[in-house]
Amino acid sequence: MITRRETTALVLVIGLVSLGTVGVLILTGGPTGGDTTTTTDVPPxxxxxxxxxxxNTTESYNFTQLKGMDSVTGWGGYKKTTGTIVGPYTYTGVPMLSLLSSVGTVPAGYSLEVRSRDGYTTYLxxxxxEGRFEGYTPDGEDAGTINCTLLLAYYEDNAPLESGGPxxxxxxxxxxxxxxxxxxxxDVINITLIDEVEPWQLELHGIDTWNMTHDEYYSAASCAHHNREIAVGNITYSGVALWTIVAAMDCADDVHFQFNDTLATEGxxxxxxxxxxxxxxxxxxxxxxxxxxxxAGWVNQELLTSPDWPxxxxxxAGVLISNIVSMQMVLY
Structure with missing residues (x-):
């Protein structure tokens, strides 16, 4: 089996004696979505x-301590918003429920906040x-609800993570x-059990009409490329520029939040x-x-709460309106 960390090259040298020539054919192979750049392990x-x-309990774990915990190994892969499929590859790490239980008692109702070094924030x-996700088949088709193991991974294909690690x-x-x-x-640095985050949707009524889910918003708004902060007195609000969200419904490239300049000029x-x-x-x-x-979805680095939520x-100058549930474009 060819892994992400292997490149298979087959060189066929064909001597064509009668023509006095030599032909060289190089065939390289790798899994869909993988790369073929590495043949040695990267040290953690x-x-x-x-x-x-x-x-009220916080524990700090380094790479060595995580490796010393009970681990699991299995297949994992994902589908990008562009439709590109990455993996599946084999991953090794600590099951999330085991990791949380090593710190304290996991309550009946909760959400999980995962923060990356660059500020990207994911809510689970x-x-x-517990392992129930909306998923896709290996070729990217909708698969409905699938059963998974949520993992804090430190190995990919039996070596330290090259992409997205450590x-x-x-x-x-x-x-x-x-x-x-x-x-x-x-590049996860913080995992925090928080009060249960109620799922919500932002209705977008524009040239394109669709509902942006809460995890789609949090993903975009915490991305280092899109995240913006505004200070109002001693309060700091964090989120994404309004025009970036409008770009998701103005009939440009919704996946990459490309703003429709022509339409904006028309008014x-x-x-x-x-x-x-x-x-x-x-x-x-x-x-x-x-x-x-x-x-904004955050205030002083915490999720908005009622009455401003979501x-x-x-x-x-301040908060213009809160408890926002929908947006509509009105053409001139």
């Missing part, structure tokens, strides 16, 4: 460490921690089924609604590429 970072918090439900979130499935790539947090309004039907209107002219108008529209 001796300073790799993860902080795990359950209730209790069902996901520690990353992995879902293992014995049938080689896949999960969403946005759940596979890289339209974005009407932002809260859960009670109140609204605020922002013009495309004032919104386009303006990082001073953000759709989202607030914030400028340096």
């Amino acid at each position: 970072d001796p300073n790799a460490r993860v902080m795990v918090s359950v209730g 439900s209790r069902a996901q921690v 520690l990353r979130i992995v879902t293992m499935n014995e049938d080689g089924n896949l999960t969403d790539g946005r759940l596979w947090a890289k 339209y309004d974005v009407v932002v609604f809260d859960g009670n039907g109140k609204n605020v209107t922002i013009s495309s002219a004032s919104m386009a590429y303006n990082y001073s108008i953000i759709l 989202l607030a529209l914030v400028t340096p």
Whole structure:
């Protein structure tokens, strides 16, 4: 079997004596989505460490301590938002439930906050921690709910992680089924058990109409490329520029949040609604590429809570509207 860490090269030298020529054919192979750049192991970072918090107890584990815990090995792979499939490869690590239980008692209701070194933040439900995910077949087709083992992985193909390490979130499935790539947090440094996060959706009514799920928002808004902060007095709000979310419904490249400049120049309004039907209107002219108008999901590095939950529209002047549930484009 060819792994991500192997390159197989077959060189056929064919002597064509009658023609006095030599032909060389090089065939290289590797798994779909893998790379063929490495033949040696990368030593683990001796300073790799993860902080795990359950209730009032926090423990710090380094690479060596994690390797000393009970581990599992199995197949894992994911599907990117672009449709690209990565894996499946074999991963080794500590099952998440075992890791949490080593710190404290896991309550009946909870969510899991996973934070990467660059600030990227993933939220996993209790069902996901226990192994129930919406998944895909190995060729990327919808598979419905699949059973997985959620893992804090430190090995890929029996060697320290080259991509996304030294520690990353992995879902293992014995049938080689896949999960969403946005759940596979890289370079994990903090794992925190928090109060249960109620799932929510942001209704987007524009040229494209669809519902952005809470994990899609948190994934985009915590990404280092998109994340923006605004200070209002001694309070810091964090989220994503309003125009970035509008880019998900303006008929440009929704996957990469590419903003539709032509449409913005022609002009339209974005009407932002809260859960009670109140609204605020922002013009495309004032919104386009303006990082001073953000759709915030965090305040002082904590998720928004009621009555502002789940989202607030914030400028340096203050909160314009909160408890946001939908947005609508109104063309001129």
